[in-house]
Amino acid sequence: MNLCRLVYYSERNPTVNMDLRTLIATCHKNNTARSVTGLLHHNGNYFIQVLEGSRADVSSIYHRIVTDPRHINCILLACTDVRERLFPTWSMGLHEGMTDRTKEIFLRYFSKDRIDPEVINVDSLLDVLQDIAAEL
Numbered sequence: 001m002n003l004c005r006l007v008y009y010s011e012r013n014p015t016v017n018m019d020l021r022t023l024i025a026t027c028h029k030n031n032t033a034r035s036v037t038g039l040l041h042h043n044g045n046y047f048i049q050v051l052e053g054s055r056a057d058v059s060s061i062y063h064r065i066v067t068d069p070r071h072i073n074c075i076l077l078a079c080t081d082v083r084e085r086l087f088p089t090w091s092m093g094l095h096e097g098m099t100d101r102t103k104e105i106f107l108r109y110f111s112k113d114r115i116d117p118e119v120i121n122v123d124s125l126l127d128v129l130q131d132i133a134a135e136l
């Protein structure tokens with residue numbers, strides 16, 4: 001069974017209320033049932049999410065996610081076959097906020113702590129997210 005990893009960027013929809021705890025509970029329920037793992041980083045404005053699992057499961061979850069009104073401007077950053085999971089222990093780890101520590105991690109791999117989804121290097125972004133996950 002092939003394993004794939006999908007990474008996307010999106011922005012919070014300012015006109016729709018969102019309870020992140022409820023959202024993560026849904027992620028746990030659905031992703032656990034499909035053996036999908038990953039990480040969701042939300043800095044208050046944008047989301048970066050990694051989904052890892054079978055092609056079919058990651059595709060079906062992603063298709064639901066992109067039509068979710070709680071976020072907008074969904075940009076697919078990568079979708080590729082991988083040999084192993086980077087976030088095997090998280091049905092969906094949540095990292096919220098942009099503390100000084102988070103900025104420090106971003107600045108270890110990027111020249112700025114701001115994300116530009118058009119140009120961001122996805123491998124470096126995955127390094128950031130792994131460091132973030134290691135401290136959850």
Ligand SMILES: Cc1cc2nc3c(=O)[nH]c(=O)nc-3n(C[C@H](O)[C@H](O)[C@H](O)COP(=O)(O)O)c2cc1C
Nearest residue numbers: 023026027030031047049061064065068070071092
């Ligand atoms: C930023 C964001 C990330 C999400 N991530 C997931 C996810 O990893 N898994 C999931 O099942 N739903 C996720 N959702 C929710 C889906 O869009 C959708 O509401 C949900 O899958 C519906 O599940 P239900 O039919 O069990 O209520 C996410 C939504 C947003 C806005």
